[in-house]
Amino acid sequence: MPDLAAPTETPKTAEAVCELVAEAGATGRTLEIVGGGTKRSIGAAPAADLVLSLAGLNKVVDYAPEELVLTAQPGVTLAALEKLVADHGQMLPFEPPHLGRLLGAKGRATLGGTLAANLSGPRRIRAGAARDHFLGLQAVTGRGELVKAGGRVVKNVTGYDLPKLIAGSWGTLAVMTEVTIKVLPAARTELTLMLFGLDDRRAGEAMTLALNAPVELSGAAHLPQAAAGRAPLKGEMAVTALRLEGFAASVAARAEHLVGALKGFGRLEQLDGGHSGDFWRQVREVEAFQKDPRPLWRISVPPASGWRVAEAAPGEALYDWGGGLVWLLSQADPRPAVRALGGHATLCRGEGPAFEPLDGALAALTARVKAAFDPKNVLNPGRMGG
Incomplete structure (x- = not known):
């Protein structure tokens, strides 16, 4: 677990996450969202009143090796998932990096944090990025609303592809409470x-x-x-x-x-x-x-x-x-x-702004997306700058 200086809540259910986020929005408080804390040093430290740790949401919900699909809560560690799928002759195709030692972190990398940062390893050139294997999610928006998107199949064309939007958003749009990813057979x-x-x-x-x-x-x-x-x-x-x-x-x-x-x-x-x-x-x-x-x-x-x-x-x-x-x-x-x-x-x-500053149409579009998901700026405020 990361060293959490601010008051910390560690909910164990999606409903508890909803309550925390909704209460924060109603009382004008802000939340820092963390998983294992391994990438907590990247980006500006959110000016948050409370830390919402996802360490309590750490279960594998469903794993169907024959269907190459795995559903888990975001606090499950990468190490645990890698062992689980390896025991079935499979792998996480995007070869996610852990980066804890590189960034001097004490925690352990989690599935939710990896998807939130859209991090992929060397196999990306063949298998694609983390977001390409992100099939579905259940998440809580900054409004305190529980939403679901995607599904358990690769070709899911109902509605918007929210998993790809959430991937790489660094916890600024929604708090993931359950994710579904694709796995693949490990190489012989x-x-x-x-x-x-x-x-x-x-x-x-x-x-x-x-x-x-x-x-x-x-x-x-x-x-x-x-x-x-x-x-x-x-x-x-x-x-x-x-x-x-x-x-x-x-x-x-x-x-x-x-x-x-x-x-x-x-x-x-x-x-x-x-x-x-x-x-x-x-x-x-x-x-x-x-x-x-x-x-x-x-x-x-x-x-x-x-x-x-x-x-x-x-x-x-x-x-x-x-x-x-x-x-x-x-x-x-x-x-x-x-x-x-x-x-x-x-x-x-290192010291300084972590992310590229946005301007023009891209900055305006990003602001509109943030306003749609988190109008009161409850989630990870300032994490990505802007």
């Missing part, structure tokens, strides 16, 4: 091909070539020499990694094709099974940057432009999603350079 075989010594631009070219090849990569990352040289990898050269998953025969055939396609980029080595899994956990949790005290930026750009981020903004970078996700250690604000590349940046660790 995992293999990672590794190139060494490439500079950022050349690594970007290699990842782009591999992602465009008919091999269905499930991970593409580049650790420049500075990042690769840190614990836990402690490598002597930059590392460019490409992951293949699936049935053994298919993985072997695709790996052979990829080796031929990449022969112009230097020598290739192979990581199998557990070693491959360990490497991608390190990438997912950005372990190379955990102990560095500098501000840490999470940057999204078009993958082909990823290598330009470190060229345009001073600092040390680590590239995931084929270059589309850049983790940057930098004292300087990279946002002007990132915007010029068609991307955006979030300050995950």
Whole structure:
């Protein structure tokens, strides 16, 4: 559990959440919404009168492995869910990062917090983002009203797609009390091909070539020499990694094709099974940057432009999603350079505004959505700025 300084309520039912939110709205009080607290440091601390912790809503409501669907309360930890689905030969397809150690948090990442932040790991390039596997929800709006949206199937076309709106809203629109997600069968075989010594631009070219090849990569990352040289990898050269998953025969055939396609980029080595899994956990949790005290930026750009981020903004970078996700250690604000590349940046660790400021039509639309869900600004006020 996070260290909660303000008075805290830990409801155990959706009805109790409704009562708390409705009472706050009626009395002019505000609420900070937290799950495990692992990402509590991202964004402005809400000026809240009360903390509403979802730790008491921590049950798996329904899991149907044969239907690839799981319904749970938002306080269930990712670790518990990952073990549950792994015991049935399945996985959370968007490979969610936990990030607790990276952000210096004491709590444990939860399903609700992950969806609220729309966080996805290396497999995003193949499986899609967290929001793409968010099928349905039950939530309490800032009006104190319990609403339901979506369902237990992928093709659900009734009404608006509220799960995708709630994903990435950081608890500012509604308090989730139950969520339904899609799961997938776990890969039978995992293999990672590794190139060494490439500079950022050349690594970007290699990842782009591999992602465009008919091999269905499930991970593409580049650790420049500075990042690769840190614990836990402690490598002597930059590392460019490409992951293949699936049935053994298919993985072997695709790996052979990829080796031929990449022969112009230097020598290739192979990581199998557990070693491959360990490497991608390190990438997912950005372990190379955990102990560095500098501000840490999470940057999204078009993958082909990823290598330009470190060229345009001073600092040390680590590239995931084929270059589309850049983790940057930098004292300087990279946002002007990132915007010029068609991307955006979030300050995950450090002092200053975490989220990109909105303006024009997007700011007006965001304000209208907030007013529709939370007209009295009860939920996480100021968390995302504005």
